Amino acid sequence: MTDYDTSRSGDVAKEETGNLIAASKVEGTNVYNTQGESLGSIYDVMIGKRSGQVAYAVMSFGGFLGMGNSYHPVPWQMLEYDERQGGYVVDLDRDRLEDAPYFDEGTTPDWSSPEYGRGIDEYYGVTRSTM
Amino acid sequence: MTDYDTSRSGDVAKEETGNLIAASKVEGTNVYNTQGESLGSIYDVMIGKRSGQVAYAVMSFGGFLGMGNSYHPVPWQMLEYDERQGGYVVDLDRDRLEDAPYFDEGTTPDWSSPEYGRGIDEYYGVTRSTM
Numbered sequence: 001m002t003d004y005d006t007s008r009s010g011d012v013a014k015e016e017t018g019n020l021i022a023a024s025k026v027e028g029t030n031v032y033n034t035q036g037e038s039l040g041s042i043y044d045v046m047i048g049k050r051s052g053q054v055a056y057a058v059m060s061f062g063g064f065l066g067m068g069n070s071y072h073p074v075p076w077q078m079l080e081y082d083e084r085q086g087g088y089v090v091d092l093d094r095d096r097l098e099d100a101p102y103f104d105e106g107t108t109p110d111w112s113s114p115e116y117g118r119g120i121d122e123y124y125g126v127t128r129s130t131m
Numbered sequence: 132m133t134d135y136d137t138s139r140s141g142d143v144a145k146e147e148t149g150n151l152i153a154a155s156k157v158e159g160t161n162v163y164n165t166q167g168e169s170l171g172s173i174y175d176v177m178i179g180k181r182s183g184q185v186a187y188a189v190m191s192f193g194g195f196l197g198m199g200n201s202y203h204p205v206p207w208q209m210l211e212y213d214e215r216q217g218g219y220v221v222d223l224d225r226d227r228l229e230d231a232p233y234f235d236e237g238t239t240p241d242w243s244s245p246e247y248g249r250g251i252d253e254y255y256g257v258t259r260s261t262m
Contacts, residue, residue, distance in 0.1 A: 020243075022177055045153070049212040050150065079183075080181070
């Protein structure tokens with residue numbers, strides 16, 4: 001199990017400048033695994049209303065996992081943006097994704113409950129200092 | 132001129148938990164001034180590709196300023212979420228907004244240029260430690 005450091009906003013500081021993307025364009029961005037295979041795409045992102053920090057990327061893995069349209073929220077810090085591929089890379093294998101928390105098309109998880117996010121973080125072994 | 136502290140993610144930490152909103156829902160959220168008057172709505176948000184930190188809210192003030200559809204990027208930290216109104220509040224008066232950097236419908240500013248964001252930050256007197 002890997003611990004992902006959530007308090008890295010300071011680290012990326014300056015080189016981030018100019019590397020902005022519109023939320024409306026993040027939606028639909030491809031997601032790859034570390035082998036460069038396309039896993040799916042980003043369906044939506046969940047943002048802290050006050051902090052403005054993206055907490056989860058809601059990924060659509062439908063085709064890949066053969067489960068129809070289902071959505072997997074993945075902690076944002078697990079995603080690395082790859083300029084070359086023009087998409088995000090996650091270090092996750094198929095089994096890990098298949099067992100991960102997800103919700104079906106037409107349903108909405110209870111994002112207002114801290115427990116919901118906590119369950120996702122625990123599954124992926126993410127420690128979160130801020131939302 | 133007010134300086135806005137951008138390094139506040141640590142302050143809001145725990146109480147943010149559960150206060151998540153989908154990017155797709157932020158779009159269209161109303162924006163009010165401190166007098167509670169509706170100024171317009173959020174058209175899009177600009178996110179750091181790697182940090183996942185929202186840097187700017189792109190606000191649509193079209194009707195209010197009588198300028199048709201024009202979009203004003205405002206540093207995210209100038210927005211406060213007001214649970215009661217179910218929208219964001221900015222402490223900006225009409226003159227300040229009218230003179231602020233904006234772009235017209237159908238055009239896209241050069242977000243890849245750090246200078247573009249810097250111009251916005253300077254206009255609003257925002258010091259930005261991280262993107």
